Amino acid sequence: MEQFSPTDMKTILHSKRANMYYLEYCRVMQKDGRVLYLTEALSNKKSGENQYFNIPIANTTVLLLGNGTSITQAAMRMLAQAGVLVGFCGGGGTPLYMACEVEWFTPQSEYRPTEYLHGWLQFWFDDDKRLDAAKTFQKARLDYLERIWTKDLKGEGFALQDAVLQSSFETFHNRTDAATKQSDLLLTEAQLTKSLYKYAANAVRIEDFKRQHDSSDKANDFLNHGNYLAYGLAACCLWVLGIPHGFAVMHGKTRRGALVFDVADLIKDAIVLPWAFVCAKENATEQEFRQQILQKFTDHKALDFMFDTVKNMALNLGGSSIQQNDLEEQEALVGRSLERQNDEDTEL
Structure with a gap:
């Protein structure tokens, strides 16, 4: 063969x-x-x-x-x-x-691309710029949510123009702009997500929903499962761009792998959250839910959105003078470096 x-x-x-x-x-x-x-x-x-x-x-x-x-x-x-x-x-x-x-x-390679890491580190050690990066992430996640919910969830009872949602979005924007530290953003994020849980539960008529990571009801199980799929996409995005998972902008500098959570948050509320409730209402199996989520990731180009957001932040927010290379060139470099490693192993 x-x-x-x-x-x-x-x-x-x-x-x-x-x-x-x-x-x-x-x-x-x-x-x-x-x-x-x-x-x-x-x-x-x-x-x-x-x-x-x-x-x-x-x-x-x-x-x-x-x-x-x-x-x-x-x-x-x-x-x-x-x-x-x-x-x-x-x-x-x-x-x-x-x-x-x-x-x-993650696959190992000593020839990892460095352009995005250099750009990321140019702002990461500056507290004010790191806060700006966290705010950019937060605004990007809500923009993505509004775009996805508008085109994808009308038939499931989710109305983006709902007064409660619009009030939550306005509060989110105001508090995000006014935030002076990461803990302010985390609190604002938690309040928005809580509002989204409540709205989604009401939209599919699930009563007395409470978010519990160790719960056994289908909505909580599907949320857990979908979130970990999002973490996988986030980890993949960061590996390809060569940015270590420890350089988080929001979830805290002391939490190993926190940048994975930052990047995964870009798509969790937009895709995982609503479909976890819809599939729970339909009494879907775990496999059916997983297939639905993976299809939605593909339909809405979730991984592309992650790549674009992280790349733009790395190359623009840090004031980097590096010219932005196409992602295709970076991934081709990864392929060539791995082939070189394979040749070296063969020679040995």
Whole structure:
């Protein structure tokens, strides 16, 4: 069988890739130059027959491994060559008891692009500029929400012109503009999200909803699951641009991986929140919800929006003199560097 080089597997840009996978109770392995997952055929348990399913890694951004999974070193090597992020999580895409977050494993390369990191650091150490960046993120998330809800959720009972929503949006803008520190923004964000929870619950007629991360009702479960899918996209975006996850602008300098939460927030309220409630109302299964969310991420170009927002902030807010390179050039650099590493390994 013809073997793919790392460059071949980089043909599809990360910002255009269509697939995210959550797997459980299976073994992920490399076989005949492909990454597969192996599961026991339920109908053939007595005979011990196994079933293999292909994972199209060149068109995949994130692979989530849940309960009862294992993965081989050879499979991890191919996933790294294709630039696929791998995350270990609890059942249903959310953490296990006593776990705090998904642990993302990012492909390693000593030839990571540096332009966006340089631009990011030019403003990050300045408290005022970092606050401006946080405000930019907050305004971008609400602009995206208004755009998505206008075109996508009318048929589900979500009316963007609702007086309660408009009042919440106005308050959000006023308090965001007046904020003097990150904690002010976090409080404003929490108040807006609380209002959105209440509005969404009323829109789909779910009574007495209360946001609880360890709750067992479908709306809370779907919110948890969808949020972790958003975290995967955010981590992928930051890895491609070469910006470490610790350089957050809002969630705090001491929280490891906080920038992932900052970037994921750009799309959570716009896509994950409403569809978690809609799917809960329809009594959807976890798999049906996941398929719905992934389709909405694709329809509304969520990953493109993340890339554009982070790139613009890195290159413009810091007053960087660096000329903005096309994302295609950056991702091509990633592919060439991984191919170079692969050649070096072969020589060794």
